[in-house]
Amino acid sequence: MDVATEADPEWLERVGDPRGKYLKHGDGYIHILENGDGRALRELPDGVSAGDVVDVTLDVSSATPLQDRLTAIAQSLRSVPTNPNALVLAGLIDGILAACRPDNTDRLFAQLKRTAMSEVLDAMGPDATVVIQRGRRFLDELEARLPGLRNGPRGDGRLIGSLLAVSALIRAVADRAPSLREEAVSLVESISYVAAPSPVPLDGVVQGLCRRMIRKGQVDLVRDVADELKSQGDALIAQALDADARSFYPPLYASIAYELAVVLIAKAAAACVEDPDDARRWTKLADNAEERAVRAQTSLGFAVRNLDGTAAGLHLARLREVRADQGDDAARLEAQDLILQLYYPRSELPILLGSNRSPLTKDRAK
Amino acid sequence: MSDESAIQDSAVAISVEIGLDLTYFSEAGEKNLIHIPVLLGYVLLHWFLEGVVTGVGEGVGEGIDRGAARATRSLGERVKRLFGRHDRSSEADAKLQAELAAQASVAVSNARAAVVSGAADEIARVAEAYEIALVGYLTDEGMPGRDALRIAQRVRAEAGVQLRAVAPSR
Numbered sequence: 001m002d003v004a005t006e007a008d009p010e011w012l013e014r015v016g017d018p019r020g021k022y023l024k025h026g027d028g029y030i031h032i033l034e035n036g037d038g039r040a041l042r043e044l045p046d047g048v049s050a051g052d053v054v055d056v057t058l059d060v061s062s063a064t065p066l067q068d069r070l071t072a073i074a075q076s077l078r079s080v081p082t083n084p085n086a087l088v089l090a091g092l093i094d095g096i097l098a099a100c101r102p103d104n105t106d107r108l109f110a111q112l113k114r115t116a117m118s119e120v121l122d123a124m125g126p127d128a129t130v131v132i133q134r135g136r137r138f139l140d141e142l143e144a145r146l147p148g149l150r151n152g153p154r155g156d157g158r159l160i161g162s163l164l165a166v167s168a169l170i171r172a173v174a175d176r177a178p179s180l181r182e183e184a185v186s187l188v189e190s191i192s193y194v195a196a197p198s199p200v201p202l203d204g205v206v207q208g209l210c211r212r213m214i215r216k217g218q219v220d221l222v223r224d225v226a227d228e229l230k231s232q233g234d235a236l237i238a239q240a241l242d243a244d245a246r247s248f249y250p251p252l253y254a255s256i257a258y259e260l261a262v263v264l265i266a267k268a269a270a271a272c273v274e275d276p277d278d279a280r281r282w283t284k285l286a287d288n289a290e291e292r293a294v295r296a297q298t299s300l301g302f303a304v305r306n307l308d309g310t311a312a313g314l315h316l317a318r319l320r321e322v323r324a325d326q327g328d329d330a331a332r333l334e335a336q337d338l339i340l341q342l343y344y345p346r347s348e349l350p351i352l353l354g355s356n357r358s359p360l361t362k363d364r365a366k
Numbered sequence: 367m368s369d370e371s372a373i374q375d376s377a378v379a380i381s382v383e384i385g386l387d388l389t390y391f392s393e394a395g396e397k398n399l400i401h402i403p404v405l406l407g408y409v410l411l412h413w414f415l416e417g418v419v420t421g422v423g424e425g426v427g428e429g430i431d432r433g434a435a436r437a438t439r440s441l442g443e444r445v446k447r448l449f450g451r452h453d454r455s456s457e458a459d460a461k462l463q464a465e466l467a468a469q470a471s472v473a474v475s476n477a478r479a480a481v482v483s484g485a486a487d488e489i490a491r492v493a494e495a496y497e498i499a500l501v502g503y504l505t506d507e508g509m510p511g512r513d514a515l516r517i518a519q520r521v522r523a524e525a526g527v528q529l530r531a532v533a534p535s536r
Contacts, residue, residue, distance in 0.1 A: 227510045234513075237386065277506075284508030288389045295386070333378070333404060340385055340403075 022053045029053070049197035051110030054103075067100055095152055105159045108149075109202040112142070112163075116195035121188070128184035135174070135187030139167050150257060157293065158203065161260030165206045166194060168225045168261070173213065176221060206261075207268035214272050226265045230289060233258030237292060241339065241346050248345045249303055252296045259296070262289035299342040315343070319352055328353075373470050376524035377407030383520035390509040392449045405448055405459070408466035413441045414496055414525045415473040421492030422484040430492055434499035441503055474528045481529050497522045 022044060023030045029041045044053065070093050077090035098104060120134045146163060149155040155163075170190040177183035193212070194205055213222050236255035240248050266286035270279045305311045315338055323331035335352040338344055344352065381403030384391075388403055417437050421430045451458065481489050497518045504514035 230510060231512070234386075281506070281508035284390050285510075288387065288508075291389050292386055329374070336378075336382065 018054065020052065022048055024053060047197075048199075049110075050106055050199040050201070051113060051197075053199075064100075067097055070097055092152075095154055099152065099154050099156065104155065105162075105202055108155060108159065109205075113195045113197075115141075116191050120191050121195060128180045131184040132174075132180065132187060135170075135184070135191055138191065139171055142167050146257075150254065157256040157260050157297070160257035162202045162206050162264060164229060164257055165225075165261040165264055166202075166209065168229060169206070169209045169213065169222070169265070170194075172221050172225045173218065176218075203264055206264045207271075210265050210268035211272050214269060219269065219273060219278075222265060222269055226262050226269070226285060229258050229265070230262045230285070233262065233289065233292065237296065237342070240342070243345050244347050245345060249300065252299060252342060256293050256296050259289040259293035262286070263293065295342040302343055312344075316352065323353075369471060369474065370467060373408075373411070373467060373474060373528065374404075376411055376527055377404055377467075377470065379524055380407035380410055380517075380520055383517050387509060387513050387517065390504060390507045391445050393446075405463055405466055406445070408463070408470045409441075409444050409448060410500075410521045411524055411528070412466065412470045412473045413437065413444065414500070414521050415470070415477040415528065417496040417499075418477045418489065418492055418525065418529070419473075419480040421495060422480045422488060430495045431499075434492075434495040435502070437496070438499050438503040441500075477525070477529055493522055493525070 018032045019034050021032050022041070023032065029044055031039045031041055033039060074090040074093040074097070077086040077093070080086045101107075116138060120131075120138050125131070142163060146160055149163075150160050170187065173190060174183050174186045177186050190209065193209065200208065210222055213219070233255045236251040236258065240250075240252040240255070243251065263286050266282045266289065270282035270286060273279050273282065302311060319331050319335055322334050331353060332349075335349055338352065339346055339349060384403055384406060388406070391406060417434060420433055420437070424430055424433050451462070484492075500518040500521060501511070501514045504517060505511055509517075
């Protein structure tokens, strides 16, 4: 069979033109030749980049019942072609399902590498100003894509966090360059490192960028980048905690990528600084960012479980029990714990302690 | 409002300020820190007030800064003891909270006696030294400077609340 012309159209849309690619199949690979024929291989030949490897086994089934349900919803929406909104919604669901695929990050990273190569590295000339312009435009465009990836959602927190870190680290080094020439060299070096035809995954590239900077004596610069990203993530969490129940989740959701960016940077730094005290400080920064990301993520899961108010009702029942057994102060502390676990904004505290009702605490567990 | 209740309010206010930054006080990698914050609020309030007593006794000068820097080692040991407890049951937490509240109450009484005999500018200088020392302790634990400053300011402010009634007017 000519894979390039006879394969399923949806499969082709995801993989693109398979000619020249290596399809992972069973324990080996199939190399799709230029004429569309396939050649079975037990192992990948040397020098094959991650972007040229496609895991076709992923098409066998979806990973979770939720994804199966979403697929069914999208199919039913398409069965009403007269309603344009239904088709738009089906398209959005397709995007979400694509973002759930285990190879989603690798696929987007491969696209990013191609853009870096064509827009920056292949177009370089001797003029430092032009190189800087192209390098910075690449970073601008990368950053401009992030809200769409996040809100789509077209990528998970780890992907977006990695891209935030990549962009911030490259910019930090370029911004500190003492001359135009060195700024151009720094941009080209960093972007070449990101775009290298290597199977290293995206988070590994972030760690590599950190290690390179630390080896060059730029550990303080890495810390500045981590602190700035942490500050943005923490500010979004603070914004969520200060919000009312209806505007609680959007900033919480947005914070996760920033905290995960810090986890990646801080873990990489902890692993390569020589001083054990420095390593301990980096590890603690990573711990804090990870703890915040986990709490925010858990809270989003709680929001889904609490759609009918039952989960919050259990919290209210528990607080009533604590108040009856241990008094008001103990109940207040317990309620504050729930807020610090990021289940509720602070504005819910009186509701958690009293009988008022709110969107998050529709009391169903009497 | 009783002294005990006011001291508890201060400990809670400090614990709320620490909030999601609790992980910086624990050993690297330690998680599941529920119920620790208020205990830590008492520890920090106690440590700061104890510092005021010691600092006012040492007089104005570099001795205050050295004393405050030395005191951070004792803070580190107290925090380590708090997180290193084997018994984490709610009964053990309640017992420890009562002990820490009693210790903080003694520290408040001692600090009130000390500020009556100290000059206002000297007390402010001591408080400043201990606030800076606390910022140093926290940043040395990996906490970003802005968060360390915010928490140290809250500890100083709550210590001030406890001392305000008897602060000298000189």
